[in-house]
Amino acid sequence: MYRYVFKRLLFLIPTILGVTLIIYAVMSITPGDPGRSMLGTSAPQADVDAYNEALGYNLPFFQKYLNYLIKMIFHQDFGISYFTKLPVFQEIWPRFLVTIKLAFFGIILSTLVGVPFGIYAAVKQYSAFDTITSLVAFFMAAFPAFVLGLMFLYIFALKLNLLPSYGIATFAHYIMPAMAISIPPAAQNMRFTKSSMLEAIRQDYVRTARAKGAPERTVIWKHTLRNALLPVVTQIGLNLGMLIAGAVVVERIFSIPGIGSLIVDRISYKDEPVIIAGTILISITFTIVMLIVDILYAYIDPRIRAKYAKLKG
């Protein structure tokens, strides 16, 4: 088990290097140079050249990338924004925390709604509850987060005047955005949990448990659920990608000062340092969360634990 965790932690290093390299390489395709962007179109060419030279812009690609990486890791220095001329880290960090908070609410909501509904629908297969929730989940899976966000804005803020429509001043401000980003993954969780439960219910050990006369409650809670929920853990981790995608659009709709809306805003100003840094920061967080999910999975699944215990010996 420790070996597995250690191996996975070690793999985090090449992954983070690879992720930053991909993003840095993609962004370096864009035309334009930092000197021109910082000093403006009217600045003399000599000043622009001098600025680029001082920044190391004319160095070979890998040297530039390495410099960026060193500054990023050891000094939290992501460069200076072309748009606000402020250090990038100072701009993205508070906004990053807002997005994390939103995604956290999203994960909690989508799990708390999706998983129990999925379990109940599977236990009561073909009942009215199953039919209705499965149908609702099916349609919700076809709603992108921004359509839900706009719908909520129209219904709850404009028509009913119940909830605030922009900003993050109070908890109530988080309700609509969190709902909009968590409904699509909740629908997915519900469908996934249901099929995972149905598969587990058909297993031989469940039949055995029933045959030996175990009460239905024990069969469901002890035998079926514990096995069915294992793949659901991975699924919840995978939801994070969906939640991030949702957060980017929902932050725009509800004017939330998160990192997603910052990246989208700065795309129109061609503020590359912010776009690169924001993308890298979210990707690294994403990688770490996926790693935690993987380790958690190995921890709760005795089969995987046993596999690595054997390898050790």
Add this chain to the structure above:
Amino acid sequence: MKNNENGSDAILYKKENQFKEIWRRFRKSKGAVIGLILFIVIAGGLLAADLIVPYEKAVSQNFGARLAPPSMEYPFGTDGYGRDAFARLLHGGRTSLSIALLATFSSAIIGSSLGAIAGFFGGKVDNLIMRSLDIFMSVPDILFTMAVVYALGPSFTNLLIALTLAYFTNYVRLVRSQVLNLAEQDYVEAARAGGAKNARIIISHIIPNAIGVIIVNTTLNVAKIILYESTLSFLGLGMPPPHPEWGLMLAEAREFMRTAPWLMFFPSAAIVFTAASINLIGDGMRDALDPHLKS
């Protein structure tokens, strides 16, 4: 010689029969048939967009008729520039659907080939492909496509490239696990024992058995890509304006939410119905191709 001919006839007959059998099972699911009809209507309407209403109407501005409510002349009303929302919906949908279909197709081809190579050859090749893929998948799709579209500039081709790069990864994992799984099956071992070459095993045993899962996933991916593409265009990273797109129409309709809510309604409905119809078809195909999954 004669025997041989009979043999190929039998195979042909079997294939045709198999197709009929799948179609029969597909038809039995009400949802799948509704999805298919809905999709044919939507796709037919989008493909025939030029015949129904000229592209000119989708982009020509008419400030005399700004924010007109739905009427006989403008079935879905007009937007803030007085452009016909119905024409924009049809022409925008055609672009989104074409991008989604092309991106699905190209990501399926690239991803499946890589997955097949990884699964079939195993060892170092497999390791190299899968580890690179892990890194690739650590960048959330939305940020990756945003970065690619930003770097290359928004256009039809660049959107296609961005979405293909974001989606081919699914196929690599899927096809690799299928190939690994199938390679262990008894009939593959039997074929190998019978002296069949790699190429023959792949063509006559692996591909026919893996294709079902790939087709189902490809169908469901079309819906996912449509949702993703509309998200990108909502963020202003879709086709450059004034070209209409569903996401962009919604982004523009937002400021008129109070005065012209119908501008939000029609593009939302178009996105949801298109995605739902494709999902219905995908679910129906899964049940038809993989009967053991359905108890």
